[in-house]
Amino acid sequence: PQTIYLKDYTPPEYLIDNVELHFDLDEQNTLVKARLYMRRNPQSADRAASLTLTGEELELVSISIDDKQLAAEDFVITSEAMTIHQVPQEKAFVLSIENRINPKANTALEGLYLSSSMLCTQCEAQGFRKITWFLDRPDVMSRFKTTLTADKSQYPVLLSNGNKTGHGDLDHNRHWVSWEDPFAKPCYLFALVAGQLECVADSFTTKSGRDIALEIFVEQHNVDKCAHAMQSLKNAMRWDEDTYGLEYDLDLYMIVAVDHFNMGAMENKGLNVFNTKFVLARPDTATDADYEHIEGVIGHEYFHNWSGNRVTCRDWFQLSLKEGFTVFRDQQFTGDRTSAAVKRIEDVNALRTRQFAEDAGPLAHPIRPEAYIEINNFYTLTVYEKGAEVVRMLHTLLGEAGFRKGCDLYFARHDGQAVTCEDFINAMEAANGIELNQFRRWYSQAGTPVLTVSQQFDTEAQQLRLTLQQSCPPTPNQPQKAPLHIPVKLGLLAADGSPAAIILDGRQHQEITLNLTQTEQTFVFDKLAQQPVVSLLRGFSAPVNLNMPRSLEELAFLLQHDSDTFNRWEAGQQLAVKVIFDLIEDLHQQRPLHLNALVVNAFHSLLAEEGDDLSYQALLLSLPDESYLAGQMPIVDVEAIHHAREFVKTTLAHDLRDDFARVYRIHHRDESGKFSADAIGRRRLKNACLSYLNQLESGESFALAKAQFEQARNMTDQMAALSAIVNSHHPDKAACLESFYRQWQNEALVIDKWFALQASSHMPNTFATVQKLMQHPAFDMHTPNRVRALIGAFSQANPLHFHAKNGEGYRFLADQVLALNTLNPQIASRMVTGLAQWRRYDGKRQELMKQQLHRIASTEPLSKDVYEIASKSLA
Ligand code: BAL
Ligand code: ZN
The missing domain is CATH 2.60.40.1730 (tricorn interacting facor f3 domain)
Structure with a gap:
């Protein structure tokens, strides 16, 4: 090709x-x-x-x-x-x-x-x-x-x-x-x-007084699941007027929901076509996360009307021009509509677990790629999510007002044109009277930069010297990297946890964004009576890997006191990461496992907190995902990661059983149909506690999950309970799965959840279950949502079983890729990525994964889509 x-x-x-x-x-x-x-x-x-x-x-x-x-x-x-x-x-x-x-x-x-x-x-x-x-x-x-x-x-x-x-x-x-x-x-x-199709109609009056007809088209049985999508559309239209001064231009905006769709949705002018997954919601069929994603995707496609349609791309290498920018816009929108802290954490979490892996592997490419065989393979996490981070950095560097001036100029200059990423940066420069030459490298260099930090405190001079070094590992066709312009947001904390004044070059700040432009730079902060604790890369101000040595005590201190919501959460994550890696070492040395009391105390304090953002509190209680942990290991030890993480979770559940049970009880109430931040937060916090309590595998914990499963009148609670049941030795597991299936067999999107939950279970026999589900009458290779729910969830969200030592997971995936190759090349090539990271595993697994990649690559006829991913993965 x-x-x-x-x-x-x-x-x-x-x-x-x-x-x-x-x-x-x-x-x-x-x-x-x-x-x-x-x-x-x-x-x-x-x-x-x-x-x-x-x-x-x-x-x-x-x-x-x-x-x-x-x-x-x-x-x-x-x-x-x-x-x-x-x-x-x-x-x-x-x-x-x-x-x-x-x-x-x-x-x-x-x-x-x-x-x-x-x-x-x-x-x-x-x-x-x-x-x-x-x-x-x-x-x-x-x-x-x-x-x-x-x-x-x-x-x-x-x-x-x-x-x-x-x-x-x-x-x-x-x-x-x-x-x-x-x-x-x-x-x-x-x-x-x-x-x-049935039409659900509404209308919207723009700021300038024009009436727009809004129409959502669905099959008859889905008419009762459109209200949230319609409200989301109106919210998005108002938000874009308020935030970017952008109004809708036609008299009619239509959305059609279809069952069979390769992507999430599509921004066709005036006639969006959506995957049903991002339109349909009723409290009993959709989770809180579904509700949030629907609003986000409706917003995303609506925002494309300007960032993508009125101003479009000159060629497909410029894809991030519309996608990175529009993802940034939808992230801002969801942050404004829900909890900005939670949204930022969710986005960074996804970026670091998934995009960082892509950027560190054989498929790494710049946000503006330079070559492709099949463009469909470049609708990637890099182009979308890292692209959004690059736009976010411009926003950070230029400030809210400067960024808006740049956007205004971009839309004014290029309305009705097909343009390039370069045109976008040019507008940012011209509107703000600055030059962004070095910043442009973010568009052409692949790979996740590493930011290494060291500090020296001089008690006598009352000075903190902070040295930042940047480097970026080689990526395909890019052995050498030039230094990037990296905005590094920073705050300082005094010993009592209060903010310490930042005095840099004679100027005082509460918080500052440092401009790291060289390979190494030292910043000197003055007038510090005591050594402060540095809160660095606040809000995750740049998509980098931070290498900053910290003690467990310092991380626990930041988890308690950092006023930056992202860094507070991050301190907890890094605390857990450090502890889990120590445990992995203990496993390797065959030493008995003990959980550091500092972690138990930190969780005890978190469970005693009465904050107002309960969704955020739930996130503070979450342990880093197995895939995030895998990304931190030079050679991934699949089983050790799983066992160490489970050990932490189970020990916390045992030691803090009463705390988890108390917080569960406080927040457990029936608020089905309520989508206020409070109600959503209560469900998240309660279900986080349920997930810990479920680790106990006791009669009591089984009863709790079963009761919630039976009483739930909203999908968030029902799924959380079923997930607890599936991921335990619950005696009623089979009966609950069966009754859930019977209840929801006519709701395709709910049945997708049923497939995905079983495919991602960490319990033994999961692979046999997956094979059995492939034969289930409700499984269909022609339906992308179903393929993603079963094959996608198993190969991308179940590291423990997908990476089974005997290679059965890899063989299974290759079988399915080859079956999909002739049916739907786009979906087939998405599935191959499960094998692309073979270099990260031990020698035996490497061989087994490569065998399957070779088997795929040598099959004929092979679609361009699959050929490109398989051959690049092996290169
Ligand atoms: N343009 C493809 C779907 C999306 O990113 O909105
Ligand atoms: Zn898009």
Whole structure:
């Protein structure tokens, strides 16, 4: 397969100003008629008279230029493109193409496909070429008029981008609807939907007084699960006006929820298509986390209307321009709507466990990659989450007002254009009168930098000398790294835990952001009567690995006193990390295990606290994930990590049984249907206690979990209880799983949870359960949510069993990847990443993982998607 390089970018040779599309929709035989109003691009240096359009899996019916049919020798068609040897050069022309497609055969879910009984599209990144021949690249922007015709009974609702301009009936029970989108857009933002859908309608009045119709389309049985999504949309619209001064532009905003979807959702202009997972919620079917994610994703897709649609990407290497920025915007939104402290911790936790692993492995790439084989493989944690961190650092460096000025200028300069990451930074620079040359390296360098800190206190001079060193490990094709511009937020704490004044270069601060730009820099803080405790990298001000030696006592002190909510939590995490690694060493030396009393005391104090952010308190009680711990070990010891962590959890449960039980009782009440911060916080805190108490495996703890399971009237509590039951030797486990299944068998999203919970269980026999579940009538390889729930959860959220020493987990995963490879390459390649980290494991596991990667890589035919991930993982 061919590699595409950023350095080879050239402007398109032709432009398509207007597009008229006509669809005769049919499940297996859809006729597409396209009229493309084209002309040469004056910006293109190329002078060839030919025209090449991308197109895949299309059957040509007819082709003409300016209504003159082309002869067979006038063009050639390959599996990926059509080249017309000669097109008019001096004038604009109309290229008309008719072709047929088969949506039902489209199991890859790119282009036009069938989801349950509805027809829908997914065109990002390169799905439009599976609809008709086109210049399928984001820098070709066109105005679209679309007419849909279909059987009126089977497809009563016919939707596309923009505003509805007409509709009518046809013979043979068919009907038509036409749509017009006044905004020029790349074809990746095109969408159509046809089906038997109910519409949940509402409206929103913009700041400038325009009324926008809001419509959510779902299947009939889901009408009662749309209220939260609708409210989220209105919240997002108001927030973007208040925070970024950005208003919605069309008169209509539509969201359609579909069962079969490769991603979370898609920001098609005026017609978002969503995975049902990010729309549907009712208190008894969705957890608090689901509610939060729905609001976040609805916000994300809405925010794309400006950061992505009005200003789009020039080419796919610039993906982070819209994704990193939009993730940052949705993070801000959720932080404002819920608890900013909790949101930041959740985001950093995900970044450090998952993106840091990607950035340290064979698939590491800069947030603006320089080469790809299959662009779908670059919708990564790096492009999205690290991309958002890079935007966040700009926000930190420029301040709220400076960042906003930069955004205003970016949108004003580039409205209606397809631009680059460079244009974004240029706007930030111009609006703030600064230069960000060194900062630009964050866009081109891969890898997680390491920030090493040392300190020296001079009692006599009353000075603290803080030395910061940065380095960054080599990544594929980048052996050497240049120093980055790293914003390091810092506070100082006095011995009594109160803030100590920061005096740097004669100026006094409460908190300061240091600019680390060199490989090593020393900062001198004056007028300190006593050595302060340094709270560094507050709010996780840069995506780096912090290497700062701390004693357990210092960490316990910060856990008690740090006023920075992120660093307070982080101190607790690092305390646990240190203790767990000491225990792992004890395991290796076959010494008996003891839990340091400092940890027990710290947890005892946390359980006695009466804070107002209960969700935050629940997070303070959480132990670092096994995957985060794995990321901290040079060679991952899967079993030792699991046993040491379980030992800490179980010992805490034994020693603090009464505390956990008391806090559980205080917060256990029925508030089903209540989504106030308090009610959510109470559920989180209570369920954190339940999870500890469950470690006791006693008659009492079994009864507690069972009672909660039976009495729960909201999914958060029901799932927390079932999770406790599944992850223990509960005598009623099988019966509870069975009754949960029977209760929810008609709610696909709840059944996904049922699969995922069993697949991620750390109890023995999990692998046998997973194999059995593969044969369950409700399992379906054609449904990405189901594949992610079973195969994804097992291979990505169950390190203990996936990495079983005998290699059965690896073989299983490779079997499934190969089965998915022909059905749905995008989902298949996502699953391969479970094997990509083979270098991090012991020699025997390395061999077993490599064997399976080789087996995958040598299979033919292999999709580009899977080939790229498998071959790069082995390189
Ligand atoms: N653009 C693909 C889905 C998303 O990031 O919103
Ligand atoms: Zn996005």
